[in-house]
Each structure stands twice: as structure tokens, then as C-alpha cells.
Amino acid sequence: MATLHIEVVSAEASIYSGEATFVALPGESGDLGILPGHTPLISRIRPGTLKIKSSDGTEENIFVAGGILEVQPNSVTVLSDTAIRAADLDEARAIKARERAEEALRNTKDKADLAVVEAELAMLAAQAAAARKFSHKRSSH
Template sequence: MATLHVDVVSAEEAIFSGEAKFVALPGENGELGILPRHTPLITRIRPGAVRILRADTGEEEFVFVAGGILEVQPGVVTVLADTAIRGKDLDEAKATEAKKLAEEALKNAKSEIDQAKVQNELVAIVAQLAALRKYRKK
């Protein structure tokens, strides 16, 4: 069966590098599913879950990304994430606390710029919580 090479990296570290049968992630205009020999593509990605069906084990690898860029070539998928966290490293209690703090900061924001910054942070936190809950169900 054909596979594709997948790299998921953030500014801090390489999160995943390996062969996969399938990759799904939140594109700018909706969910993207990528199989080997996919048409070349470059797009922004939204905060959410990157799901990688590993070729070696047949298991699904899960990574939360807080946005970034996706590049697809026929045999290679590269995710350049603003922030990336392995599914097993996500902490629901920390994310819930961060959501509460962001909601409080939104109430206290004095300018439109402050509101926009906090809203962007809140969107990423809510996406992280949703991805975490989906990951934990599996």
C-alpha cells in the first residue's frame, strides 16, 4: 500500500516524523483528508487536531496544533504549526484553567486590539479542549 511521509513541527521541536496511510486536519476552509499522491497544496490551518494513521502500526497518532501552515506534495505532508502538542501530553485541567483566565481577560479588555488578541487565544484554547475530549474518547 502506498504511504506518504509526514512531518509535524513547531517552533520548539519536531513533534512527528514518519510514514502514514492517511492524514486529517483542520484546514482554513474545513477539514482536509490527505492520502498518498494527493494534489500539491499549501494552505493555512486552524487550531485543532491533526490525525495521522501510521503506516507501521496502523494506529492513529494525534497532535493538537494551534494554527499554522500545511504543505502537501504527492508523497510528503509538512505541517508547520504555531504550537503543537502531542495528544498524550495535553492537560485538560490546564486548558480549562487557561480558558477561564482568557474569558476573564476578555471581560476586562480595554481596547479592540486587546479583545482581538484574547479572542484568538480563546479560540485556540477551546479548540484544544475539543480536540482533547475527542482524543480521550478513542
């Protein structure tokens, strides 16, 4: 069975490195599905869930807060400022951070600061949604 080598790297650490048969992630223009032999591609990615189907049949889910994707026929590299394994997501912490960002948004008057806070808010909303999704999956098994 053909595989891809997958690397997921955040600003803090290497999050995932291994062989996979399929990768799905939120591309800038829509969701992307990548199989071995995919055409080379470089794209921005949106905040959301990166799904990796390992060559042993297991599935790994990683929250990414946006970033850059590079696809080569036999490899995929994801570079993200923030990448968190689904098992490590904390919905309550993400909701509290989102509430702090919403408060900052209400108190911000400068347009440049406003854009930064809005981007942070979008990332935290996506992180909370991913945490909620994966906490339900863990509790139902």
C-alpha cells in the same frame, strides 16, 4: 502500499516525523483528508486535531493551534506555533487557561488586544475539546 512522509513541527520542537498512509486535519475552509499522490497544496489550518494513520496501522492524534500546511505528492509538512500530542493534552490546564483568557477578554478595551485574546480563547477552547475527546478514548480502552 504507498505512503507519505509526514513532518509536524511546532515553534518548540519536531513533534512527529514518519511515514503514513493517510492524514486528516482542519483546513481553513474545512476538514482535509490527504492520501499519497495528493495534488500540491498550501493552506492555513484551524485549531483542531491532526490525525495521522501510520504505515504500520497505528493512529497518532496531535492537537494543532492553527498554522500552515504544505502538501506535495509524497510529503506533508505542518508548521504550527503549538502542537501537542493527544497523550500529552491536559484538559484541566486548558480549561484554567481558557478561564484566564475569558477574564482578560472582559477586562480588555483595546480592539487590537481584543483580537489577540479572542484568538487565544478559540485556540484554548479547541485544545480543551481535543483533550476531553482523547481522555474519553484513553479511559474507554
